[in-house]
Amino acid sequence: MKKFAPILLALLLAGCGTLIPKPVELFQKKVKEFPEPKAKEVEVQRQAAALAADKAEETLYYAAKENASTNVVVPAKDTAELTRSVSTSLGPPAKPWTGDVNTLASKVDSDVAALNHRIDSFKNRNDELAGKKIEDTGLVKVPYIVWLGCAVLLFILLLVGLTIGWTALKVYGMSNPLVGLATSGVESVASKGFRQVVAGAESFKEAVSQKYGPEIAGEIKELFRSHQKQAQDRDVQNTVDSLTK
Numbered sequence: 001m002k003k004f005a006p007i008l009l010a011l012l013l014a015g016c017g018t019l020i021p022k023p024v025e026l027f028q029k030k031v032k033e034f035p036e037p038k039a040k041e042v043e044v045q046r047q048a049a050a051l052a053a054d055k056a057e058e059t060l061y062y063a064a065k066e067n068a069s070t071n072v073v074v075p076a077k078d079t080a081e082l083t084r085s086v087s088t089s090l091g092p093p094a095k096p097w098t099g100d101v102n103t104l105a106s107k108v109d110s111d112v113a114a115l116n117h118r119i120d121s122f123k124n125r126n127d128e129l130a131g132k133k134i135e136d137t138g139l140v141k142v143p144y145i146v147w148l149g150c151a152v153l154l155f156i157l158l159l160v161g162l163t164i165g166w167t168a169l170k171v172y173g174m175s176n177p178l179v180g181l182a183t184s185g186v187e188s189v190a191s192k193g194f195r196q197v198v199a200g201a202e203s204f205k206e207a208v209s210q211k212y213g214p215e216i217a218g219e220i221k222e223l224f225r226s227h228q229k230q231a232q233d234r235d236v237q238n239t240v241d242s243l244t245k
Helices: 002-015 039-065 070-090 100-128 144-175 179-232 235-242
Strands: none
Touching: 039 070, 039 100
């Protein structure tokens, strides 16, 4: 299982690519707030609404004073009530408008056009960023080192699970020939060549004994074994000894 560990780790980290810290970006685009009317624009609207309410009251007063018909008085009264309601909803202006009415009306129109332009510009910029993630808006923010630790922990748990599962299969294979054949088949590929080398060495030892006699053959075998062990570590030496008994 040890030889599969680097491969499993690489696959796990590749699958967790979104959890690895991202490169730092410079000059990022930012989502701006939705455009709102400026303070001076709101003041102009309040002045216009207050002046309209005053003019409607003035119209109603003179209509009643000059004994106008109900066809004039009733609409004038309705207009006065509506304009006063609109003025109340916007709030009173900081100071009333004292200039020309047409100038005030033009300022209101100009401010509304400017606000609409800002809204259109905002829409165009916002559409470019639609669907992209916004940083620092998640429900929980976890440091990347924690994600990395989780990835390592998952890898360890996966490795342990595979090891336990493989061992369980080998144990079960002792009682089930089909399973035992499958598990031994995996290991046989790695050990087949090694066993053949050992078999060749045993055949060499028998040939030496038959040709040179026990005494010389013993010296040759010992020399061969000594040089072989000089190039082997402890695990391989133990394996050779167990296979050549």
